[in-house]
Amino acid sequence: MNTSEKIYSGKTKDLYALPNDNILLVFKDDVTGEDGVIDPGANTVIGQVEGKGRKSLAMTDHFFKCLHAAGIPTHLVRLDLEQASMEVRRAEPLGKDISGKGGLEFICRTRPWGSFQRRYQNYIGDTASTFDYLVEITIKDDERGDPLINDDTIVALGLLTQQHLEQAKDLTRRVCRIVEADLRDKGLTLIDMKIEIGFVDGEVVVIDEVSADAMRVMDDEGRVLEHGILYEQLIR
């Protein structure tokens, strides 16, 4: 058997089951957004950007190498930039919903920005303040706008044990530190980022991608970089 079967078609990636039980992620050029404006956090595909899939993969390749160098495991087996595809180990996402889909997303913030700033506007004393790698966790649920969930609720709903939750939060902070340091070397400042985490053989590892789609970055003049620009600055 050499054929691979398409098992899922996501907004920006297609998934294929490989004969060796691994998964092949194929990065697409589709971009999500709202009202014609590209926004990786949006839930609707609004068009395509030539080469976007390969760029996301190249950036993921770069950051996964940084993570591996720091001893942080990911699901990556090998990747093929030409084909915009990445072979990964089969992972069980953390905190699936009752239909076996969904999952948790781990956000790490170095300062108040975006939805966080809108939500807690009246409680943020100094908007120039920085956070010591603040973690927020949301559940994947497009229909309900990916609601925030607190640690106690994650455990109460049986989505994760307290121990795995702590491991996942620790992993999130470590990944954020590494990405932040790498960007700082390039004169850029990481504002916040989002990762997905899964179990592979019972181990908590980084899954999916670490690309411009999942981070907010500013230059040394405090301007938040548009994602296309960020790709240009980070991958030649």
Next chain:
Amino acid sequence: MNTSEKIYSGKTKDLYALPNDNILLVFKDDVTGEDGVIDPGANTVIGQVEGKGRKSLAMTDHFFKCLHAAGIPTHLVRLDLEQASMEVRRAEPLGKDISGKGGLEFICRTRPWGSFQRRYQNYIGDTASTFDYLVEITIKDDERGDPLINDDTIVALGLLTQQHLEQAKDLTRRVCRIVEADLRDKGLTLIDMKIEIGFVDGEVVVIDEVSADAMRVMDDEGRVLEHGILYEQLIR
């Protein structure tokens, strides 16, 4: 000086500064709701219910006595049911916003219900499941619908220290257990409740009220009690 100065007019209570530096809370008959339906969680006053203020105060009196019996401190000094007023020590609410107003609300849940159920619908395996006194914390902000906030963010924004946060959560669970036990004696089941907590002389104490307005209760047939009925059942 015997005069007292009105310092705040809330939706269901007016506050007066007393000459002895305590505060007088006067419970009003105003009820909040939406579209003509009474809902203590709503932010708009839609009318008045004769005797409602005194009933809320009587219920608070009852539950505060239960709390005191269990060694849990409140801000209560004395109350006057006839006048629908309660003299309390001046408390600093936990987690004020940048204008010195607002604060944190502590919700304790014994099972998934209401906004919790709507929010996490796809992740609640068994809706008949119960929780071991699950705490959620929201910030007071009418305009933004009192958003949920996680523990790490409360500490990162400097709203509470980790130690005070743990104390407040522990207090919330203890209050919930006591109210639940009292209701169980009356054949009723507490679903969830909300309290406010403040500092009085550096000590973490229960403030505001503990009344039907701040809890969801069902009878032995699983029917959630309308608030008027709950008052009737709990205070003669």
